[in-house]
Amino acid sequence: MRVIRAGIDTYQQPVVYMHRDCEICRSEGFVAMTRVQMQLGHRTLIATLNVVVGDMVAVDEVALSEAAWNALAPEPGVLASFRHPEPAASVGALRAKVFGERLDESQYLALMQDAVASRLSDLELAAFVAASAGERMDQGEATALTRAMLAVGQRLDWGEGLVLDKHCVGGLPGNRTTPIVVAIIAALGYRIPKTSSRAITSPAGTADTMEVMAPVALDLPAMRRVVEREGGCIVWGGNVRLSPADDIMIRIQRPLDFDSDGQLVASVLSKKIAAGSTHVLIDMPVGPTAKVRSEVAGAHLATRLGGTASAFGLELDVYRSDGRQPVGVGIGPALEALDVLKVLRNDADAPADLRERSVALAGALLEMVPGNAAGTGASRANEVLDSGRALAKFLAICEAQGGFREPPHAEFTADVTAGVSGRIAAIDNRRLARIAKLAGAPGSPAAGLATALRIGHVVQRGQPLFAVHAQSRGELAYALEYAATAAPFAVEEVA
Amino acid sequence: MRVIRAGIDTYQQPVVYMHRDCEICRSEGFVAMTRVQMQLGHRTLIATLNVVVGDMVAVDEVALSEAAWNALAPEPGVLASFRHPEPAASVGALRAKVFGERLDESQYLALMQDAVASRLSDLELAAFVAASAGERMDQGEATALTRAMLAVGQRLDWGEGLVLDKHCVGGLPGNRTTPIVVAIIAALGYRIPKTSSRAITSPAGTADTMEVMAPVALDLPAMRRVVEREGGCIVWGGNVRLSPADDIMIRIQRPLDFDSDGQLVASVLSKKIAAGSTHVLIDMPVGPTAKVRSEVAGAHLATRLGGTASAFGLELDVYRSDGRQPVGVGIGPALEALDVLKVLRNDADAPADLRERSVALAGALLEMVPGNAAGTGASRANEVLDSGRALAKFLAICEAQGGFREPPHAEFTADVTAGVSGRIAAIDNRRLARIAKLAGAPGSPAAGLATALRIGHVVQRGQPLFAVHAQSRGELAYALEYAATAAPFAVEEVA
Structure with missing residues (x-):
């Protein structure tokens, strides 16, 4: 079958489009939504079949969705062959979890290996998420899952010295402290290589906000160059792909939205450990329309995060913040960027709440560093902001990422x-x-x-x-x- | 947005294809795999969005997958509008089930209403299946789910008198007793309106086998005419759509394949009760590569089936058969049809095992009828076969369904x-x-x-x-x- 590009974005799901009357559909008994294994030179990919009954493809052609096209990067005119995939090795582990058993590290590893190889279907992944909801994944399992997610991804090594990070669980509109915290921490000479996400269901992710001020779609070598030069960065995690297993799990978890401390712990910590972090501060907004809805739930999650972090020798603190209302003035990429710049520039009309939160978080992160005295973090953060050193560092990071630009204004x-x-x-x-x-x-x-x-x-x-x-x-x-x-x-x- | 047909079969999943640069994607923040609610005149449909980055659609066009096209049956040139769907009302019930709660009838009803309105995504349905696996759905819940599936579908009313049926749980290659049993039962003057499935993962379903001998894609009025004339029929259930909720659940359950007596009971019995059956015999092959793998599992399932059946006043018996090896000679639609015809025609080389099984099943079903003495069923079935009355009835049913034809032979x-x-x-x-x-x-x-x-x-x-x-x-x-x-x-x- 001749491979062509369908020009259809199905997000991360690889889809292949074959004609109903093609030889392969007939001989293999492929029907719509069958999972098929495609062989293209030395590369294989498991994809979902959509059957073309119109004229989108000829009977000797197969069209690939963007995810499949990008995964295989086919040469023009290359031929592909197809067969039924073998059942995934981890189906037994999945089944065991669904039937209420506790899984061990080797089982989680098998699951994550199959997830990243797309040997597990979205339905199977959804079943795994459901089977791990609530308290069905205990502390030990969360640690085992974290280890498995790490094993199937990359892991950054920054050599000697500390690697700081901050992470916010659950979004609050306008809570765009990251660029400010990174600027403060890097201005003080610490290393803080920050990857952020784009909006999925929100009006802006940190990567979207940062992108109105500087390029963010850096790959891993480019990100490393920025951090080596400036100590910090704020890049989009999507191009870095440190934890492909987490990317896949998030794609399934987000629409289902079943709370599970175990899954959240594995998701957050696998990414932080993969990024080579040594000291991580977790910003946890608590409020009725935030992700963490009560102090009790927050305390429980904090304990779980701490437990798994210490299994990996990662220092972790949790900063619980007000999650009842937005932060700053703007909601939307450019409007939030304007707030960030006002704080960094010490403008008279800079949103006080955004500055306060940023200072508190930077201060708490500074105090995690061995040798830094308790109670000194916030004042050091304020100093760096007031002196303009944080602004200078932020602009330098933007330059290193490809050049600073002012956010646009709406018409x-x-x-x-x-x-x-x-x-x-x-x-x-x-x-x-x-x-x-x-x-x-x-x-x-x-x-x-x-x-x-x-x-x-x-x-x-x-x-x-x-x-x-x-x-x-x-x-x-x-x-x-x-x-x-x-x-x-x-x-x-x-x- | 102007509606066009994509000519892409995504099985039962409604998909819409919109251009990345279309106004609606931008203004609603729709991204690939978002679920969108489409309004088309008075009809609405919830579908999954695939984002076109090529030239498959223009920026003012939306293309519909076959499932979406068939559900909405749009007039040429009609315009559609789109918005984010409201969260499904049953999301709370789904969540409760995932977190281990027992659901009541109103919750199962909400789930099935949302399932048939495609307000629940495939991921959510998979989570429901996983949350109901094993023993997580008890007898009372299975009955409540059965009632909910009935409430959202059609229910046939045959008026006075018995309505017999037989159903096989779990396929065995070549186990094509249905046409023979229906012919015997109808020849004896009983009513047996049988709907069957096409193959999904097997080389032949009963509907595929029957189709080489007569048309099977009858709609409900046509099916009713056949049964009123001949007492029995063997039609494809896909066009009759008695239990749309079951069709949806099966689409999710089949690839996941988590055993659950509760779900199996609801699936089988909702279809039988919807078909108006009063007496049902369940053929249950037991064997290491069959669906039911042990006698213990078989006994447990039989108890569950009986319990729910009696809640609906349905008479039900289970016939446990040998599931270790195929039945008959042929595997494949025409080859199995040849076996069926040989048995009906009393050919010297008719497969003895297929005849024996058919007679045993027909006999057991006959003995369920009030007034028929125990131990007389098999001999009556043999008589009807020997005398050629079963063959005559089968040919008459084929004629009523649109005309008998001889199965083809392979080249x-x-x-x-x-x-x-x-x-x-x-x-x-x-x-x-x-x-x-x-x-x-x-x-x-x-x-x-x-x-x-x-x-x-x-x-x-x-x-x-x-x-x-x-x-x-x-x-x-x-x-x-x-x-x-x-x-x-x-x-x-x-x-």
């Missing part, structure tokens, strides 16, 4: 005003995020919304609650229409 | 011979099935294999073990190549 903006006077009793983070997405974020980097209002603030009827930013009139109207009914701010009339 | 055949002399110690049903599929079954109905050898038979070196039948030289070679290494017959040298 259209409109205010949404309060319908009644009163006190803001609650803020729905998810509705704010949705408005920013409807306005075009993160696809249009300048889109999103801006608000400085917080719980407890008193507003007057007709006063702006937030401003919507968009790059087209249509998207602006779209966001405003939803905003009119969604009421992300709950305003209590004051008696 | 190419080749024998596979014994490499050593000895006694057949075991037969691997799965390898035999694979050879038949490589030869082209069920896509080429005449393809498959034929063998009369059974466990205990003694063969001489060079003697044929089985004959491969194919419609092309390539497929024949392909099947023979695999057969040479697979050794489906374990021959023990006799000392």
Whole structure:
């Protein structure tokens, strides 16, 4: 079968498109959604079959989805052969987990090996996620899974010395402390090689925000050069692919969203250990619309993180923060970048909450370093910010990543005003995020919304609650229409 | 967005293809594999998004997979709108099940309503299957799930009188008793409206075998006409769609293959009750390569089936049969049909085991009818077969379904011979099935294999073990190549 490119993005799932009347479908008894093993020179790939009944491919052609195309990187005109894949070796382990057994390290290793080789289907991975939900994956298993995820990925070695990192579990709109923390820590001479994600369901990921200020799609050698020169970086993890097993698990876990401390621990720590980190601070926002919803749940998760970290000799602290409302003014890549730059530049209108959080996190991370006295971290962080050294370091990192640029401003903006006077009793983070997405974020980097209002603030009827930013009139109207009914701010009339 | 047909078969999964640069992807923040809700006139459908990066669709077009196209049946040039779907109402119930809770009837109803409306993703359905595996779905839950599956489907009403049925759990190659049992039962004046499945992973389903002798893709009114005229039918269940929830669950369960008596009970009984059956005989082959692997497992499943059946006032008996080896001579649609016709025609070379099983099953089903004396069923079945009345009834049913035809014969055949002399110690049903599929079954109905050898038979070196039948030289070679290494017959040298 002649290989062509389908030009269809099915995210990470490899899909092949064959004609219903092709020889191979007939002889192998392949039907739609069969899993097939493709051989292309020395490379093999297991993919899901979609059967073409129209004219997208000829009977002697096979078209590959982007994930399959990128995995195999075929030469023009190359031929592929197909067969039924052998059952994955880890199917027994999967079955055991589904039936309630505890798995050992070799079983988790088999599962992760098959996951990265795409020998396990998405249905099987979903079954694994469900079977590991809640308390069904204990501390020892989380450690075993972490080890397995590490074994099937890469592991960075930075040589001598400390490697610091910070990580936030569960997003809060506008909580864009990472660029500031990295700038502070690197300005103080520590190594902090930070990889971040793009938005999947949120209006901006740290990588999206950083990208409006500098290139982020660096590969591993480029990332290493930046860190060797400047001590820190803020790059998109997608091109670095330190933990391919985690990338796959996240693809399945995110839409299912079954809480599991065990899976979260393995996901976070496998990436940190793979990045060569020695000291990690976890930012854990706690609030009713945040990922961690109560102090009890937070304490439990912190214990689990600490337990597995210490099994790998990784120093880990947890910083529990307010997860009830957004941080900073902007929500959306460019608007958040503006907040970051204002803090770094010590602008008069820099959002105080974003600065405070960044200083607290940088301070806590500094105090994890052996020899640094307790209670000195925040003041050192403030000093570095005030002196402009953090800004200088941030700009140097941007230059090393490919060049600093100012964030763009949106072409259209409109205010949404309060319908009644009163006190803001609650803020729905998810509705704010949705408005920013409807306005075009993160696809249009300048889109999103801006608000400085917080719980407890008193507003007057007709006063702006937030401003919507968009790059087209249509998207602006779209966001405003939803905003009119969604009421992300709950305003209590004051008696 | 203008709706066009993609001409891509993704089995039952609705998929929509939109261009990466389309307005809707940008404004809604849709990315590959997002689930989107499509509005088309008064109809809505939830589908998975595949993002086109090539030229398959224009930026103002959306292409629909076959499942989406068939579900919406769009008029030419019609426009569709899209938005994010609301979370399914049953997500709470799914979550509860995953976290180990017992669900009640209203929760199962919510799950099945969302499943048939495709508000639950395949990942969520897989999680549900995993969470219900093994003993995680008790008797009461199986009954509640059965009731929920019935509530979201159709239910046939045949008016007064008995409605008999037989069902086989777990396939055995060549175990094609259904056409014979239906012919016997209908010839004796009983009503037996039988729906059967096509092969998914096997070389032939009962519907495939029946189709080489008569049309089977009847819709519900046509099926009803056949049964009203002849008392029985053997049609493909896919066009009748009595239990859409079961069709969906089977699509997920089959590739995962986690045994669960609870799910199996709900699947089988929801279809039988929906078909209006009053008396059902379950054929349960037990053997190491069959679905039910031990007598203990068989007894347990029989108890569960009986318990739920009686909650619905359905009479149910289980007939446990030998599941160690194939039945009849042929494996593949036409070859199995030839066996069926030989039994019905009382040919001298009719496979004795297929006749015996059919008679035993028909006899057991007859003895379930109130007033029929125990021990008389098999002799009545034999009588009807011997007298030619079963054959006449079968031909009449075929005529009513659209006309009888003789099964085709394959163009190419080749024998596979014994490499050593000895006694057949075991037969691997799965390898035999694979050879038949490589030869082209069920896509080429005449393809498959034929063998009369059974466990205990003694063969001489060079003697044929089985004959491969194919419609092309390539497929024949392909099947023979695999057969040479697979050794489906374990021959023990006799000392």
